[in-house]
Amino acid sequence: MKATTLLGLLPLVRPSLGREEAADYIIVGAGTAGLVLANRLSEDPSVTVTVIEPGADERNNINVTGTDKFSLAFNTHIDWQYSTVNQPRANNRSLPLHQGKAWGGTSTINGMTYIRGNKLEFDLWSHLGNPGWTWSTLLPYFIKSENYTLPTPSQLDAGATYQPQNHGFSGPLHVGYPAALHNGSFAPLILGAWDDMSASLAHNADLNSGDVHGFGMGPQTLDGREDVRYDSARAYYHPVEHRGNLRIVRGTVRRILWGDGGGKGGRELLRANGVEFVTDQGAVQRMRVGKEVIVSAGGVRSPLVLEASGIGNRRILESLGIETLVDLPGVGENLGGQSAHIIVFSGEMEASASAYHTHVTAAELFGANLESVRNATRESIPRWAKDMARGSRNALSPEALEKQFRLQYDLIFKHNVTPAEVITVSAPGGIMVSNYYAILPFSRGSVHLGGLDQIDKPVIDPGVFSADFDIAATTAIGRMAQRFWLSDHIRPLVTAQLVPDASALPENATDAQWLAHLRQSLDMAAHPRGSAAMMSRELGGVVDPELRVYGTANVRVVDASVIPMPISGHMSAAVYAVAEKAADIIKQNSKGQ
Structure with a gap:
């Protein structure tokens, strides 16, 4: 038998882990979500929680802690x-x-912006086979995680606004405004200019109310009093x-290691009994799990x-020499992202x-092109889906895909979601910048393993501009x-x-000039999502x-x-809100076992 085939059979091994280390909960990754779970699950002193993470503790890295250091950690x-x-x-x-490689994951290198989104976007989740997942059920977890710092009088004069009923004031995650924000000429100019842009555009008093329409100053995940970034680790x-x-x-x-399947509801489900990981020194080790991975x-x-x-698409796994234990074609698919664009003036x-x-x-x-764009989008959905x-x-x-796209179409064109x-x-x-995004793209892509034991070399295909709407909107x-x-x-x-x-790109650039510019300058925002989507299996x-992986008894994905x-x-x-809710789900499940 070829060596690659033997490696591919590793997930099937039912190892006797003997005296190897164990934990009740093993969390794969100390990123934004992983450390929320680590905190909440370890509140119960009777359980043990181990997080396995390739990155390090970066609490003293100025490129992480500094509130004015965004992008300096890139390519480090x-x-x-x-x-x-x-x-x-x-x-x-290419x-x-x-993506962040540290305790705290991408929350250590992101732009720190804290804006939740529109209510109807979260309500849509329940229409995809997820009862119990709506804006109203997630809002308590947004509030639970947040420790909002009220803007100072000077920050209010500088443009910061809020509505207290939308915020939490005792959570772990500090949210507020930079210490350097103070009253000046910036806010009146910005407010006046955006106010003139459209009769329907108005100042938004709180971008975290569940309605982001309009313009406002966004809070950030930082402590303005200490002038420090609040990533998930901090x-x-x-x-x-x-x-x-x-x-x-x-x-x-x-990889996850599997024990004997456990019967549940008359179905045979895979049950994890541990994980295999590689240490910094290159040693392969295993750890047993008592409750969940x-x-x-x-x-x-x-x-x-x-x-x-x-676990994944049988055809992809077979091409890699990996034995398929759960044929789950959605793994790695449905990858969504946002293309990022910039225009700069002096x-x-x-x-x-x-x-x-x-x-x-x-x-x-x-504007005047709304009806033609709306009709073209509606007519294009079947083609995009195919x-x-x-x-x-x-x-x-x-x-x-067509069902998802039609739901998204309704959000944009019937319910006026932004x-x-x-x-x-x-x-x-004297540098004046606009970053601009089509934030509800229809394009979908994928991410998969490129080879056995190549988890650090993913094959990422975001499929940018696969849908014409995304080009028109951008x-x-x-x-x-x-x-x-x-x-x-x-x-x-x-x-x-x-x-x-x-x-x-002159002031009155043509569509062709814009398209040429966008294709040449397009970059990726660090917002990949959907690759292990919470949706019905169908x-x-x-x-x-x-958040339990279909076909398994004790493996979840939370991120x-x-x-x-x-x-x-x-x-x-x-x-943060998804992870807070997931922690409660896991705790409740544990009580029922």
Whole structure:
């Protein structure tokens, strides 16, 4: 028998783990979600919790702790530095995808923005086979996780606003505004310019109310009084690291190990009895589990752990020489992400320590073209579903994708949920920036293992611009961002358009010029989700409403990979709430066992 075949059979081994170390709960990954679970599950002193994480404790890394250091950690040792496969609709370029490799995961390197999203986007989850998952059921967990710091009078004058009923004030996660934010000329200019952009655009008093429409200053995951980033480690692990029943072990989990299947409801389910991981020194070790294995390795890595363990699309696993234990074609599919774009001007605007977020409806985005875009989108859905199903090698059915797309269409065109966002920043040195996004893209992609024991080398295909709507929405929001800086309120302060320069993208650029620019400049936002989606199995789901992997008795996935549909918020806020709710589900299940 070939060596590769022997390796592929490893998930089938029923090892006698003997005196090897054990824990009641093994959490794969000390990222944003993993450390929430570690904290909450270890509140019970009668259970033991071990987190296995390849990254290190970075609490003294200034690129993590500094509230003004965003992007400085990119391409350093705490960034996985992933790359996608070449993207045909991005001039056949491979795109970088930054994901955190540290205690705290991507919450250590993200932009710290704390915006939850629209109510209806979360309510949609229940229509995908997830009873009990709605805005109203998640809101208590948003509030439970949050420790909101009220803006100071100076910060209020600088543009920070809030509604206290939408916030928590005693959770682990500090949310607030940078210490450097103070009253100045930035807020009145921004407010006036956005107010002039559209008669229906208005200032949003609290972007975390469940309605993000309009413009407002977004809070961040930081403690303004200490001027320090609050990542998941600082919020959830450092305060409880003294617990004797909780620890982090340095290592990379390669696969879940299985024991005898357990009968449940008359069905034979796989039961995990441990994990296999590789230490920093390269040694292969095993750890036994008493209760559950919880995979919290993130939107990129969690599906890889499942595939390496024999759970996934049979055809993909067979091509890798891995024996299929649960044929679950949705693993690694349904990958959603957001393409990121930027336009930069030079000028004389005062720098601001925070940013304004503007979320617009389809009517505001497309204006006089709304009806034609709406009709084209509706008519294109069957074609997109067929094309993306084919792209998934028929792991997802056209019917399943079409159902998801029609629900998303209704959100955008019938319920006026916001499909686009502009982030407006004035940086030191007279640099004036807009980041703009189509935040509810229809495009779907995939992430899979590239080979046996290659969990650190995922094959990532986000499928950018697979749907025409995403190009139309990105073009329209880019035009709006450019128009903002050239509006009557701001234009007198502008000296030049820097990125791209005005010759490449003039003020009245054509659709063709915009398309050429977008394809050449497109980058990836660090928001991968959906690759182990919480949906019915028929729709291509990987986990059930209790976040348990279909076909298993004691394996769950809890992180951004379970979020089934795009949201208008920034991913970390939703991940914290999902993990808080998951912890309660797990505790309740444990009581019933």
